[in-house]
Amino acid sequence: KQEVTQIPAALSVPEGENLVLNCSFTDSAIYNLQWFRQDPGKGLTSLLLIQSSQREQTSGRLNASLDKSSGRSTLYIAASQPGDSATYLCAVCANFNKFYFGSGTKLNVKP
Amino acid sequence: GAGVSQSPRYKVAKRGQDVALRCDPISGHVSLFWYQQALGQGPEFLTYFQNEAQLDKSGLPSDRFFAERPEGSVSTLKIQRTQQEDSAVYLCASSLETLGTGELFFGEGSRLTVL
Numbered sequence: 299k300q301e302v303t304q305i306p307a308a309l310s311v312p313e314g315e316n317l318v319l320n321c322s323f324t325d326s327a328i329y330n331l332q333w334f335r336q337d338p339g340k341g342l343t344s345l346l347l348i349q350s351s352q353r354e355q356t357s358g359r360l361n362a363s364l365d366k367s368s369g370r371s372t373l374y375i376a377a378s379q380p381g382d383s384a385t386y387l388c389a390v391c392a393n394f395n396k397f398y399f400g401s402g403t404k405l406n407v408k409p
Numbered sequence: 410g411a412g413v414s415q416s417p418r419y420k421v422a423k424r425g426q427d428v429a430l431r432c433d434p435i436s437g438h439v440s441l442f443w444y445q446q447a448l449g450q451g452p453e454f455l456t457y458f459q460n461e462a463q464l465d466k467s468g469l470p471s472d473r474f475f476a477e478r479p480e481g482s483v484s485t486l487k488i489q490r491t492q493q494e495d496s497a498v499y500l501c502a503s504s505l506e507t508l509g510t511g512e513l514f515f516g517e518g519s520r521l522t523v524l
Contacts, residue, residue: 302451332513341413341500341515342452387451389513395440395465397513399451 300325300392304400311378312408319373319403321388326366329391333362333373336385336402345386346373378407411435413516415501421522422491430486430519434503440511443476443486444500446518452500458484459507491523 301324311317321331330349334342346355346362348371354363361374371388385402392398414433422428434441439460444452445468454468460481469476473492478484488495498518504511 334513334515339520341415341517342502342513344512344514347512389451395442395457395459396454396468397442397452399444399453401449401451 300328300390300396300398302388302390302398302400304386304388304403306403307401308404308406310406310408313378313380315378315407316374316376317378317405319375319386319388319405321371321373321400323369323371323390323398325392326369327392328366329394331362331364331371331391332389332397333360333371334387334389336387342387375405378405380407380409383407413501413503413514415499415516415519417519418517419520419522421524423524424491424493426491427487427489428491428521430488430499430501430521432484432486432501432503432516434482434484434501435505435514436482438503438505438514439481439507440504441478441484442502442504442513443484444502445470446498446500448497455486455499488521491521493523496521496523 333345348364359376387402389397389399441458443455446452457465458478473489475487502513502515
């Protein structure tokens with residue numbers, strides 16, 4: 299079974315700092331990897347989707363990379379803002395219809 | 410609709426009661442997923458539909474859990490004889506891709522509390 303780990307579990311940074319969230323997975327046979335954001339009491343919002351053939355994806359201040367062979371992905375957030383405070387989850391798609399999620403990194407950006 | 414809609418948002422049930430949770434996916438989305446999310450954890454896969462066909466129900470924790478999508482759009486997750494361990498947020502997601510590998514769009518979830 300695919301195991302997805304996210305480090306750190308929680309992170310607190312001052313506003314304006316650049317930061318990196320890490321995601322690792324045990325089985326490199328994946329279709330794609332997605333990063334999500336979850337606000338308290340809310341559902342998940344898709345941030346970036348990286349296909350298995352891609353190395354990275356960018357959207358605004360967010361950049362996600364994928365190294366399938368080493369089973370790792372990083373989410374880079376530039377110039378963090380208080381509105382970025384949320385839990386960030388990564389999920390890998392395996393077995394064509396199963397997404398395996400990590401437990402998330404809870405980010406707090408202090409004004 | 411514009412997004413995935415789930416109802417009810419909150420449900421409190423007494424142990425032993427049956428509950429039904431509804432999901433209305435994005436119009437035209439072929440794939441529909443149900444996930445269960447415990448507090449502080451990532452979502453765990455329950456079941457997957459491609460149109461009206463339930464292609465994977467390997468994540469359903471027991472035979473008390475049943476899901477259907479009879480016309481290939483709205484889906485219902487039913488939990489019979491609820492137990493305290495069923496307390497969780499139940500998330501529905503839909504995707505345009507037929508293979509179930511596409512970008513997932515989630516609803517806001519239904520938070521079930523079993524007393």
